[in-house]
Amino acid sequence: MQPHAESLAVSVETLLEWYRTLVFVRRFEEQTERSFRRGKIGGYLHVGIGQEAVPLGFLSAARPDDVFFVSYRDHVHTLVRGTDPGAVMAELYGKLTGTCKGKGGSMHLFDVARGNYGGYGIVGGHLPLAVGAAYALRYQGTDRVCLCFFGDGAMNSGALHEAANLAGLWGRDGMCPVVFVVENNQYGMGTSVDRASAVTDLARRFDAYDIPNERCDGMDPVGVYEVATRVVEEVRRTGRPYAVEALTYRFAGHGAADLFQPYRSKEEVERWRQRDPILLVERRLRELGALDDARAAELAAWADQRVQEAVAFAEESPEPPPEELYRDVYGE
Amino acid sequence: MPEMTYREALRSTLVEEMDRDPSVVLLGEDIGLYQGTFRVTEGLLERYGPKRVVDTPISELGFIGAGIGMAMLGLRPVVEVMTWNFSLPAADQILQNAAKVRYFSGGQVSVPLVIRGPNGAGVQLSAQHSQSFESFYGHFPGLRVVAPATPADAKGLLRTAIRSSDPVIFLEHAALYGVKGPVPDGDHAVPFGQAAVVRPGRHVTVVAYSRMLHLVLAVADRLAAEGIECEVVDLRSLRPLDVDTVAASVRRTHRAVVVQEQWPLFGAAAEIASGIYERCFDDLDAPVERVTGEDVPAPYARNLERLAFPDEDRIEQAVRRGLA
Numbered sequence: 001m002q003p004h005a006e007s008l009a010v011s012v013e014t015l016l017e018w019y020r021t022l023v024f025v026r027r028f029e030e031q032t033e034r035s036f037r038r039g040k041i042g043g044y045l046h047v048g049i050g051q052e053a054v055p056l057g058f059l060s061a062a063r064p065d066d067v068f069f070v071s072y073r074d075h076v077h078t079l080v081r082g083t084d085p086g087a088v089m090a091e092l093y094g095k096l097t098g099t100c101k102g103k104g105g106s107m108h109l110f111d112v113a114r115g116n117y118g119g120y121g122i123v124g125g126h127l128p129l130a131v132g133a134a135y136a137l138r139y140q141g142t143d144r145v146c147l148c149f150f151g152d153g154a155m156n157s158g159a160l161h162e163a164a165n166l167a168g169l170w171g172r173d174g175m176c177p178v179v180f181v182v183e184n185n186q187y188g189m190g191t192s193v194d195r196a197s198a199v200t201d202l203a204r205r206f207d208a209y210d211i212p213n214e215r216c217d218g219m220d221p222v223g224v225y226e227v228a229t230r231v232v233e234e235v236r237r238t239g240r241p242y243a244v245e246a247l248t249y250r251f252a253g254h255g256a257a258d259l260f261q262p263y264r265s266k267e268e269v270e271r272w273r274q275r276d277p278i279l280l281v282e283r284r285l286r287e288l289g290a291l292d293d294a295r296a297a298e299l300a301a302w303a304d305q306r307v308q309e310a311v312a313f314a315e316e317s318p319e320p321p322p323e324e325l326y327r328d329v330y331g332e
Numbered sequence: 333m334p335e336m337t338y339r340e341a342l343r344s345t346l347v348e349e350m351d352r353d354p355s356v357v358l359l360g361e362d363i364g365l366y367q368g369t370f371r372v373t374e375g376l377l378e379r380y381g382p383k384r385v386v387d388t389p390i391s392e393l394g395f396i397g398a399g400i401g402m403a404m405l406g407l408r409p410v411v412e413v414m415t416w417n418f419s420l421p422a423a424d425q426i427l428q429n430a431a432k433v434r435y436f437s438g439g440q441v442s443v444p445l446v447i448r449g450p451n452g453a454g455v456q457l458s459a460q461h462s463q464s465f466e467s468f469y470g471h472f473p474g475l476r477v478v479a480p481a482t483p484a485d486a487k488g489l490l491r492t493a494i495r496s497s498d499p500v501i502f503l504e505h506a507a508l509y510g511v512k513g514p515v516p517d518g519d520h521a522v523p524f525g526q527a528a529v530v531r532p533g534r535h536v537t538v539v540a541y542s543r544m545l546h547l548v549l550a551v552a553d554r555l556a557a558e559g560i561e562c563e564v565v566d567l568r569s570l571r572p573l574d575v576d577t578v579a580a581s582v583r584r585t586h587r588a589v590v591v592q593e594q595w596p597l598f599g600a601a602a603e604i605a606s607g608i609y610e611r612c613f614d615d616l617d618a619p620v621e622r623v624t625g626e627d628v629p630a631p632y633a634r635n636l637e638r639l640a641f642p643d644e645d646r647i648e649q650a651v652r653r654g655l656a
Contacts (some may be wrong), residue, residue: 011364067405099437099438100437100438100440100608101438103437103438104440105436108436108437110436110437110438110441112437112440118437118441120429122424122428125424125429126401127397128397128401129397129398129401130399130400131394132403132405133401133402133405134401136404136406137404139357139407140406140407158393158421159424162393163394163398165393166388166391173382175383189623195554196435233546262548305608326436327439328434328437328439329435329474331432331442331496332496332497332498
């Protein structure tokens with residue numbers, strides 16, 4: 001697939017900003033892997049390394065008052081939405097200053113003030129929530145939309161079928177402004193899409209629900225942004241759902257425990273690395289004369305420093321006190 | 333006090349709360365055009381229109397999950413399950429999302445959601461349609477679980493449920509929809525976690541909820557003719573569970589019988605008996621008696637179904653054992 005988009009109106013400033021963001025979230029994720037190995041982060045850890053263009057493109061195209069739901073691979077979405085990296089790292093470290101007071105961890109990053117309605121740990125389990133959220137946004141008379149990010153693995157869950165059917169139904173009345181964003185990273189854990197889905201063109205499966213759909217290159221942020229801008233605005237205008245299958249790839253393992261990756265070859269990983277979203281943006285910036293080695297090094301240093309600040313904040317933050325155990329179970 | 337049926341109590345509460353609060357919406361299978369399987373939502377589609385009374389496909393996982401999402405964004409959905417047996421495809425949504433999202437978000441979201449419909453057995457619906465889910469859902473922190481036995485409590489608990497900021501498992505009973513009773517006027521609301529002593533007595537405490545309460549009251553009438561006075565406690569809520577009211581009664585009577593329709597293992601009666609032992613072991617003059625459904629899937633045949641669930645005779649025998 002060819003990278004889109006010399007044509008698109010993304011300013012050099014925006015592209016540079018995206019580059020900074022991409023470098024930062026990559027360094028952040030690499031740090032989480034180190035912290036996990038050092039025992040600072042527990043539980044599961046699913047990093048978004050390689051897949052950053054999808055959340056970056058879609059959340060850049062969305063309005064600040066739009067909302068989103070995401071799978072457990074939720075760090076990048078949360079960071080590009082503008083949540084304080086210190087709070088994200090502190091959540092991973094299980095600290096009181098974390099996004100969820102240390103009660104959610106890696107799989108459950110929330111920032112409702114920024115429209116982040118959370119990461120969810122059951123594959124496909126958040127899809128119906130997003131459909132209901134979209135209904136509520138229309139019911140309340142707004143033109144906000146709901147983005148629902150999930151992996152190719154969720155495509156084979158019953159939740160996908162039920163959520164998509166309801167979205168298709170409610171969309172007829174303009175009552176379901178949801179964008180289904182399939183982050184097709186080629187594998188549900190170690191099972192490739194062609195071993196898991198009878199129809200491997202995942203976008204086309206939304207035809208069954210009368211939901212307009214398309215596939216896009218999920219490695220090039222400019223291309224993703226172009227598609228996302230058009231789709232989000234259409235959904236905002238019509239109140240109807242839309243599905244985009246973004247073809248992407250995770251360079252890291254499924255989770256921190258996925259060390260040997262017997263299900264894929266080094267050559268395959270290397271092939272996809274040629275289309276690393278950071279490389280694609282960097283190449284374009286260099287062509288435009290907006291980035292040179294010195295500037296790149298400066299940005300990398302800035303990103304590293306910001307990551308280290310987040311780590312320091314997490315390290316120094318207090319653990320949740322014992323009474324937090326009993327808080328937030330009920331509202332009243 | 334006006335008399336009305338359990339069904340009318342539920343329906344009129346839906347109307348009052350929908351009139352009061354535009355964020356209350358209804359979802360469920362055949363609740364609109366069809367008027368509701370048990371006619372609890374009769375006339376509501378006409379009254380409120382299809383955006384507030386949403387007929388759904390047979391898709392519990394989908395529409396219960398969507399109800400949770402609506403609630404997270406500030407609506408107050410009341411979702412009807414045609415029976416609680418059909419909630420199982422949505423168990424992941426209820427247990428993994430509704431019950432926990434407040435907690436794992438660190439308190440950033442609420443789920444003011446009611447899921448309501450008939451629970452339990454006794455109308456020859458056989459194995460897949462006769463189950464009781466109070467201990468299943470009652471096991472999970474984050475949920476509220478209530479099971480009203482009377483029209484007054486159906487109204488009072490439903491009002492509290494709709495105004496609650498937590499997900500509420502609202503267990504009705506198919507055999508109760510036609511039961512009539514007095515219902516207080518006005519803004520009648522029953523708080524969660526308050527059992528009621530519905531009949532005072534000196535000799536034995538009998539604890540029940542939902543349909544079983546009516547059998548227990550009939551048994552109490554029978555035994556009263558012999559001078560045996562049962563103190564009958566209606567739990568009304570299972571989570572939170574008001575063991576204090578039960579224990580206070582047992583301290584007076586020194587004997588306890590707990591009645592449930594569901595299976596014995598890990599059931600509500602075991603929890604209540606345990607709560608009694610923990611609080612007032614020394615006050616007991618006899619072990620706590622349990623009356624439960626038999627430990628088998630529900631049969632269809634009328635005679636077998638009668639054997640499978642507690643009836644007045646079995647409750648009476650248990651009370652007599654408790655008094656021995």
